[in-house]
Amino acid sequence: MAEKNKQATFSNWINSKIMPPVMKFVNTKAIVALQNGMVYALPFIIIGSIFLILANIPIPAVATAITNSGWGAFFNQAYQTTFSLMALWGTIGIAYVYAKNEGYEPLAPGLTAAAAFLMLQNLSVTSPIKTAMASGTDAMSAKAVSAAINKLPQALQSYVKSPVTGVINMSWMGGDGMIAAIIVGLLVGWIYCKIMKAGWTIKLPKQVPAAVANQFTAMIPSGVILIGTMFIYAGFKVFTNSDFLTWIYNAVQTPLQGVSDSLGGAIVIGFLVPFFWFFGVHGGLIVGSLAGPMLQANTFDNGVLYKAGKLTIGNGAHVITNEFYNNFINLTGSGITIGLIIFTLVAAKSAQLKSIGKLELVPGIFNINEPFLFGLPIVMNPMLAIPFFLTPMVVAISTYFVIKTGIVPPLNGVAAPWTTPAIISGFLIGGWKMAIWQACTLLISTLIYWPFARKYDKMLLAQEQANLQAKK
Amino acid sequence: MAEQTIMLNCAAGMSTSLLVTKMQEAAKEQGIDAKIFACPASEAQQHLDNEDIDVVLLGPQVGYMKSDFENKVKGAGKGGKDVPLDVINMQAYGMMDGKKVLAQAESLING
Structure with a gap:
């Protein structure tokens, strides 16, 4: 009490x-x-x-x-x-x-x-000629021409310069x-x-x-x-x-x-989404509208590199793009609640978790998890708060490192709609390695949620049994 | 045309559309002739302008928009009346309890 x-x-x-x-x-x-x-x-x-x-x-x-x-x-x-x-x-x-x-x-x-x-x-x-000459990549030793630009005929000079x-x-x-x-x-x-x-x-x-x-x-x-x-x-x-x-x-x-596009940024974004949701406010919407413009600009930069065939971190590709946000931090819904779905379907014993797990399965595949947020509930529920905050942050940090260190290539600038199911979206936004990494994040989610979900399930089961007893 | 029109709003109209299906089932069972639909909060105004809507329900995750919506529903109903508005009960929303939410809508219409 x-x-x-x-x-x-x-x-x-x-x-x-x-x-x-x-x-x-x-x-x-x-x-x-x-x-x-x-x-x-x-x-x-x-x-x-x-x-x-x-x-x-x-x-x-x-x-x-x-x-x-x-x-x-x-x-x-x-x-x-x-x-x-x-x-x-x-x-x-x-x-x-x-x-x-x-x-x-x-x-x-x-x-x-x-x-x-x-x-x-x-x-x-x-002038594209000027740019091309300055980079000096062609066979005519354009760099030499560029250095001696004032020796060129006047008309040509101004053409190149302007x-x-x-x-x-x-x-x-x-x-x-x-x-x-x-x-x-x-x-x-x-x-x-x-x-x-x-x-x-x-x-x-x-x-x-x-x-x-x-x-x-x-x-x-x-x-x-x-x-x-x-x-x-x-x-x-x-x-x-x-x-x-x-x-x-x-x-x-x-x-x-x-x-x-920094580790700090990844952590803050990973934290704020569950933070708002914990109080019942649509965190994905709010964080997305604030960070979205920067993240979309990052996506766009990567798209340009991808189009040129130069998409590597060394060439200045960003780690954190809008897809990092949509298809990792919010994968299977804010809080990456796939782990909870798996628990409720496989191991839950209480009627409440079992029934809501069935309800959430299909929406969860399409990255929608309001049934969990309000039904379990996750909102204002201290029993599930730790994994709910921890999972997006762990996924954000680990995804940051696998991309930064080159284990997985950077996100390619393709924007998959946020409802695209996991693994498929990973393939679209970064190729097969990204798809495999996405599968790993689902596993991370399961590992983190499992012990907390089990404890919560036990509590609910005890409550349900007590209620039954009382009715008898 | 249906007797009643119920509009549900959330961020993208996705999770509320799940609820819509459940509410439609409940309405059918109870013999209530109602048009129930979901749309993103950003499109609510358009629907309010162009249709006769009897009640507006907000998903709890966009409950913070209620004050904003109070202005929108002012005088938007039949005969210049305000359209009743409320935030969906959190538990009912989470359990996708169509019956309960429908009852909430009905009591708003009749209240």
């Missing part, structure tokens, strides 16, 4: 002191917009992944055949215009959701965010522009709604059809935002001879990506 009281006090303390600020934070307009806005990029990422796999099938003979047939280039085109534009989709989605939640017609702010995002970057890429203009730099559209895309999407959504709320709109007479009037409504807020954006672009160009996106990339994204 005393034990139960202590438990109740603890849960009260958590519910009154810890949860309100957490809830307040996850309910802020910005976080909601970020969460729901990025969802719009997801189909493009997953469809693009299919083309990434098709263009780079892990069997060399097939890959060569596809390249030679000419289809490789088509697959690549499809990949470049879906997955590779994920920052663009993200910024549109975020501004869209933000305005929609505020009750305004959302497409105009979404498109305004796209325009602002494009406006903030230099529309040029470094960047290619009139193009969109694709590197900003994918992973590198991710953080800037979020910032732009949120700011545009926020400012747009502020202006609408203040009533700075062109009001047309009532006879004008709504569709026409709506276009005019967007004119002032979008205009103000885009004019402001132009000044920001101009400011960066004049004072730093760079652009906003480059600055964000260096000042914010690179450090964040570095943090997310």
